[in-house]
Amino acid sequence: MSELLANLALGFSVAAHPYNLGFCLLGALVGTLVGVLPGIGTVATVAMLLPITFGLPPVGALIMLAGIYYGAQYGGSTTSVLVNIPGEATSVVTCLDGHQMARQGRAGPALSIAAIGSFFAGCVSTVLVAALGTPLTSLALLFGPAEYFSLMVLGLIFAVVLAKGSVLNAIAMILSGLLLSMVGSDLETGAGRMTFDIAELSDGIGFTNVAMGLFGFAEIVRNLEMSQESRDLVKGKIKGLMPTRQDLIDSSGAIARGTILGSLLGILPGGGAVVASFAAYTFEKRISKNPERFGRGAIEGVAAPESANNAAAQTSFIPLLTLGIPPNAVMALMVGAMTIHGIVPGPQVMTKQPELFWGMVTSMWLGNLMLIVINLPLVGIWVSLLRVPYRLLYPSIIVFCCIGIYSINNSPTDVVIAAVFGLVGYWLNKHDFEPAPLVLAFVLGPLMEENLRRAMLIARGDATVFLTRPISAGLIAIAVGLLIIAALPMIRKRREEVFVE
Amino acid sequence: MSEGAKTSANGGGFRFKVRGPRDFYGGLVLIALAILAIWASGDLPGMHGFAFGPGTAPRLFAGLLAVIGALVALSGLLFDGPPLASYAIRGPAWVILGILAFAVMIRGFTLGPIGIPPLGLVPSTFAAFMISIYGSSEMRWLESLIAAAAMTAFCVGLFVYLLQLPFQLWPWV
Numbered sequence: 001m002s003e004l005l006a007n008l009a010l011g012f013s014v015a016a017h018p019y020n021l022g023f024c025l026l027g028a029l030v031g032t033l034v035g036v037l038p039g040i041g042t043v044a045t046v047a048m049l050l051p052i053t054f055g056l057p058p059v060g061a062l063i064m065l066a067g068i069y070y071g072a073q074y075g076g077s078t079t080s081v082l083v084n085i086p087g088e089a090t091s092v093v094t095c096l097d098g099h100q101m102a103r104q105g106r107a108g109p110a111l112s113i114a115a116i117g118s119f120f121a122g123c124v125s126t127v128l129v130a131a132l133g134t135p136l137t138s139l140a141l142l143f144g145p146a147e148y149f150s151l152m153v154l155g156l157i158f159a160v161v162l163a164k165g166s167v168l169n170a171i172a173m174i175l176s177g178l179l180l181s182m183v184g185s186d187l188e189t190g191a192g193r194m195t196f197d198i199a200e201l202s203d204g205i206g207f208t209n210v211a212m213g214l215f216g217f218a219e220i221v222r223n224l225e226m227s228q229e230s231r232d233l234v235k236g237k238i239k240g241l242m243p244t245r246q247d248l249i250d251s252s253g254a255i256a257r258g259t260i261l262g263s264l265l266g267i268l269p270g271g272g273a274v275v276a277s278f279a280a281y282t283f284e285k286r287i288s289k290n291p292e293r294f295g296r297g298a299i300e301g302v303a304a305p306e307s308a309n310n311a312a313a314q315t316s317f318i319p320l321l322t323l324g325i326p327p328n329a330v331m332a333l334m335v336g337a338m339t340i341h342g343i344v345p346g347p348q349v350m351t352k353q354p355e356l357f358w359g360m361v362t363s364m365w366l367g368n369l370m371l372i373v374i375n376l377p378l379v380g381i382w383v384s385l386l387r388v389p390y391r392l393l394y395p396s397i398i399v400f401c402c403i404g405i406y407s408i409n410n411s412p413t414d415v416v417i418a419a420v421f422g423l424v425g426y427w428l429n430k431h432d433f434e435p436a437p438l439v440l441a442f443v444l445g446p447l448m449e450e451n452l453r454r455a456m457l458i459a460r461g462d463a464t465v466f467l468t469r470p471i472s473a474g475l476i477a478i479a480v481g482l483l484i485i486a487a488l489p490m491i492r493k494r495r496e497e498v499f500v501e
Numbered sequence: 502m503s504e505g506a507k508t509s510a511n512g513g514g515f516r517f518k519v520r521g522p523r524d525f526y527g528g529l530v531l532i533a534l535a536i537l538a539i540w541a542s543g544d545l546p547g548m549h550g551f552a553f554g555p556g557t558a559p560r561l562f563a564g565l566l567a568v569i570g571a572l573v574a575l576s577g578l579l580f581d582g583p584p585l586a587s588y589a590i591r592g593p594a595w596v597i598l599g600i601l602a603f604a605v606m607i608r609g610f611t612l613g614p615i616g617i618p619p620l621g622l623v624p625s626t627f628a629a630f631m632i633s634i635y636g637s638s639e640m641r642w643l644e645s646l647i648a649a650a651a652m653t654a655f656c657v658g659l660f661v662y663l664l665q666l667p668f669q670l671w672p673w674v
Contacts, residue, residue: 172569175562176531182559182562191545193545194538196541217600224593389639391637392645394636395599395648396648396652402603403626407666412610415601422600426588430588431523431524457551459551461548461551
């Protein structure tokens with residue numbers, strides 16, 4: 001316990017440094033600014049803003065990125081409440097009741113309850129990250145290559161199970177992502193793989209290019225197809241930001257339950273924040289005395305999912321910081337950022353660079369505090385941003401992304417690669433393939449291959465090693481079980497279809 | 502399958518109708534991707550002894566992808582699914598053109614006899630903005646020019662002056 005406090009104190013001394021405080025604030029503001037733009041989700045926001053953190057010292061850069069992350073998420077819920085366009089999957093459920101509240105003239109309380117819920121969830125899960133960090137890091141020491149490989153398989157299977165749509169399509173995306181990650185030089189022999197003799201590909205495909213193409217450009221192209229007139233922006237001034245006493249009483253239970261549910265689901269690899277918000281909303285509706293209020297502006301319907309997705313967002317740092325495995329696309333971007341700063345995510349971060357680890361953990365809490373103290377009163381500015389027509393917004397986003405991508409390596413080829421992935425993303429969407437599992441697999445690819453090769457070498461070519469080592473076998477068993485559970489309804493449906501004929 | 506009977510009743514020959522085109526063609530593209538990957542990693546050494554060669558993992562995953570792709574295509578063939586979605590041309594075309602214009606102009610470009618010198622950040626940003634804005638049918642000239650100039654100024658301010666990134670601003674340095 002005292003060790004935990006000492007660690008947190010170390011973290012605060014780092015995070016409260018005026019420079020880092022400034023980076024955190026800047027990150028939260030810029031993150032909200034971009035996150036609020038309709039149709040740009042958390043992943044796209046973080047990908048877009050990644051380049052502006054490159055010039056900073058590592059601790060500052062990661063603190064700023066964490067700030068961007070929370071800011072983007074908060075910005076996304078603002079858009080959900082006011083325009084009824086969810087920025088990303090995590091705020092889909094927030095639309096349901098949040099937008100109804102806004103139409104009843106209660107946009108202010110909806111937004112502040114979302115922020116208060118997020119802050120509370122942030123406080124709890126920061127402590128959780130800090131408390132679980134040390135034991136999980138020692139668990140990581142028990143892991144050999146076989147266990148790491150199996151754990152990553154489990155993570156990818158989670159991503160498959162949680163993806164909307166067909167299980168087969170999601171598996172196909174995982175495999176495509178793994179293949180894409182293998183383009184470039186081989187880790188052990190240095191042989192160029194699948195480079196088609198293009199010099200620029202010999203270093204592999206940059207992660208930011210893929211993310212920017214699939215989540216940024218593809219999104220824009222898709223939005224252009226939809227008519228922009230249909231945007232349902234809540235007009236009029238937002239008055240009365242503060243929730244009433246009754247609002248607070250009504251939502252306190254929902255916030256607490258959302259936090260618990262979110263923290264638990266967030267630790268699971270594969271996109272916990274989305275499930276967390278859905279699960280929290282459904283749970284609230286089920287235990288409510290009058291569930292018919294949900295969907296008509298019930299404040300619990302905003303409080304629960306917003307607390308849950310924030311708690312999950314935060315606890316999803318746990319697998320990244322302790323095991324070095326990113327559980328979702330945003331964390332994958334964090335890995336990219338860490339790698340650029342020469343930090344290898346994993347258990348050694350905590351022991352070798354405690355100030356970085358704890359500084360980041362506490363900065364999450366500070367980031368949430370800033371959202372509530374500084375960001376919430378600025379809601380009027382964010383709203384005016386929503387009035388900028390999309391026809392002017394999207395070319396701005398495009399040039400911003402272009403400059404950002406180019407500035408990473410001063411390479412025009414990277415910009416072209418991102419453009420190609422923009423088209424790929426557009427195609428994937430038209431065929432009901434989801435890009436998130438692809439991106440996750442793309443990041444895990446090199447790690448997975450390395451551990452697979454090492455495990456096979458140690459086991460002298462015996463592939464059963466993944467099933468004979470107990471921890472590894474357990475992880476694989478969970479993965480298989482999940483896959484069967486996810487595939488069953490689909491198979492049953494198909495069989496019924498066949499029998500009907 | 503009653504499918505063959507249905508189509509032959511319509512006067513066509515005995516052939517399968519694709520019942521879920523979105524899945525079917527999606528699966529075919531996955532198979533093509535897998536074949537491309539297998540072909541591209543074909544010259545890489547595979548297993549030697551217990552150790553994986555550089556070509557082992559790509560071929561392994563490409564093989565799996567081919568299997569999954571075949572299953573996706575098969576499910577599109579056998580089960581009712583959504584039709585192919587329609588593709589817009591205007592939006593994607595201008596957006597991609599704008600991005601490519603930026604890539605070509607920022608550092609210059611030579612392809613055989615044609616070549617353009619590096620034009621710098623200001624013209625590249627302005628051009629990329631003005632080209633990609635064509636993707637929207639609601640585009641208005643005056644407004645677009647003002648917005649392009651403002652965005653260019655903003656980006657120069659942010660990336661060059663605030664973040665101190667080394668950019669050539671103009672064609673004449």
